[in-house]
Amino acid sequence: MTDTAPPIDAASAPTSGHSLGIRTRTYLYAALLIVAAVVLVPLVTTALGGFKTLGDLRGNAFGLPQTWMFSNYTDILVSQRYWLQMGNSLLIAGLTVFLVLTLAAMAAFVFAHVKFFGSQHLLNYFLIGLMFPAATAILPLFIRIRDLGLLDTYWGVVLPQAAFGLGMSILLFRNYFRGMPLELFDAAFVDGAGYFRFFWHITLPLSRPIIATVGIISFVGSWNSYILPLILLNSESKYPWPLGIMVYRGEFSTDWQLILAFITLTITPTIIVFFVAQKHIIAGLTAGAVK
Amino acid sequence: MAGLELRNISKSYGAVSVIEGINLEVTDGEFVALVGPSGCGKSTILRMIAGLEDITGGDISIGGEIVNDLTPKERNIAMVFQSYALYPHMNVYRNMAFNLELAGKPKAEIDRRVRAAATMLELEPLLDRKPSQLSGGQRQRVAMGRALVRDPSVFLFDEPLSNLDAKLRVQMRSEIKQLHKKVGVTSVYVTHDQVEAMTLADRVVVLNKGIIQQAGSPMELYRQPANTFVAGFIGSPAMNFFEATIVGGAARTAPGVSFEFRPASRLTEGQPVTVGVRPEHFQRTGQGPGLTGPVSIVEPTGGQTFVTVDLAGQPTVVTVSGDDLVEAETNLTLYTSPQQVYVFDRETGTRLSEN
Secondary structure, three states: OOOOOHHHHOOOOOOOOOOOOHHHHHHHHHHHHHHHHHHHHHHHHHHHHOOOHHHHHHHHOOOOOOOHHHHHHHHHHHHHHHHHEEEEHHHHHHHHHHHHHHHHHHHHHHHHHHHOHHHHHHHHHHHHHOOOOOOHHHHHHHHHHHHHOOOHHHHHHHHHHHHHHHHHHHHHHHHHHHOOOHHHHHHHHHHOOOOHHHHHHOOOOHHHHHHHHHHHHHHHHHHOHHHHHHHHOOHHHHHHHHHHHHHHOOOOEEEEHHHHHHHHHHHHHHHHHHHHHHHHHHHHHHEEOOO | OOEEEEOOOOOOOOOOEEEEEEEEEOOOOOEEEEEOOOOOOOHHHHHHHOOOOOEEEEEEEEEEEOOOOOHHHHHHHEEEOOOOOOOOOOOOOHHHHHHHHHHOOHHHHHHOOOOHHHHHOOHHOOOOOOOHHHOOHHHHHHHHHHHHOOOOOOEEEOOOOOOOOOOHHHHHHHHHHHHHHHHEEEEEEEOHHHHHHHOOOOOEEEEOEEEEEEEHHHHHHHHHHEHHHHHHOOOOOOOOOEEEEEEEOOEEOOOOOEEEEOOOOOOOOOEEEEEEOOHHHHHHHOOOOOEEEEEEEEEOOOOOOOEEEEEEEEEEEEEEEEOOOOOOOOOOEEOOOOEEEEEOOOOOOOOOOOO
């Protein structure tokens, strides 16, 4: 018993990659720049537009502001309504993420590890949800939510959002769980774990990438959701931020610079969350593709 | 500790039968190795003993109690897997303690048992490390430690050394042997490596296509193989086989090429047979005419050299001392002793000679 341990911090991962020719590299960077521009131009334009006056915005949509109107942002930041709407959005998104993660992970675990009659059909049934956007079911949804007495409540928005998010989330979780080594399952069984303990003690701690991925997708989906809150919420005090934009739209004129500032302030949290969780998200989306 | 008994065990997936009527008794404290080629059913048998796989027919009993319907936990077995199956997010201590935690043991007892197992396997300095920070040998030792802390009735090993390099495999082999000596738990060890099986086990069970071909002590299998499969599987390099016919009490492979063997009453004149001779049982000196053929390949390994000679029209591997100088494309004359020539029925493969 003499074999020695490798140093803990051994940087053992070999660097891999193909050496590309200059021409290929140039094309590659050009393509990346175009894609980056498609994503960045609207974001930067929105953020800069928030610093402009309405006249400046109309005459100079893409350039730098002639006068930097910081007040556009500070006025929003000091308004109580902004924070109320942010709080509503956060609450709705938080509850949606919690429900989606809990239900999708448990359902996906069953589909990944438990063999039972009709499991494939049941999974297909769940996945049918992927084919219907929420807008197509808005009328029956409204009636059902009204019958449940959930109109103009947070749960009235959270439950349908979670339901529509389950299909994709179950699929992502299931593929990830199926990629986990089966011997771990056997070892845990021999150790005395049942399905629930294996799920709780082994599967979940090893699933951080996919939890982050599904969590972010659900969060952003809920954060940006417009139609469902619009149909299902009546009280302005319960409005999430996408409905808050309507305040800046008048019958005869619209304060576009304030709308752009408002949008910038509201999407900033999701961008920050995305950058923080980026590594996990990419790992989660590609998991199961290769062993 | 407890003995283990498999009575008429069978396993099939739909119409496909993979295990047929296995009967095996492992006495208390015995170390039995199941050996056979890939797909012979050895891992399936181990998984059925563990309760990870249902049995289609028969009974499995541990310590006299039939465990067919018990969960792995209730069988009080411990299993070491080929890929170690350590929990990547837990450190060594928690990996070893996990099964005791699930069993609801008091913290003090868990600590005592984990540290005792860690001491036995020299794992104390590694208790805080995650599996990714361990070498292959250390991971395998942790896997054994995890099994050890349970104080199981039966230890099951599923090709535990297959992922290790050759040198480490030899080292871990002796560690497993020492461990078994210390704890004396009934053990079933699955491997496709006959050397591993021979060196570790009190008894080796050779399997092929879901059927036990022969069970016995390592030397019994080596000296008295029941059939051509066992004869070819046990021993390295493998036994050489020649097709022959019984003529005048000897096995004739070609005109002028005959093997003398210990007579058996079951043989008749003109009977088609298969002759088997182990590479190490050819000698370069002896009595009689001997067998001469050209050397085609010479493979020195140090202490021994494997020489391929064309005998009776077929390549035959012969083991000679590393000190013997043999060159390719020269003729080599070889001799055999009748006690070391095996004769098998050509159709059934059953051994006919009395070795």
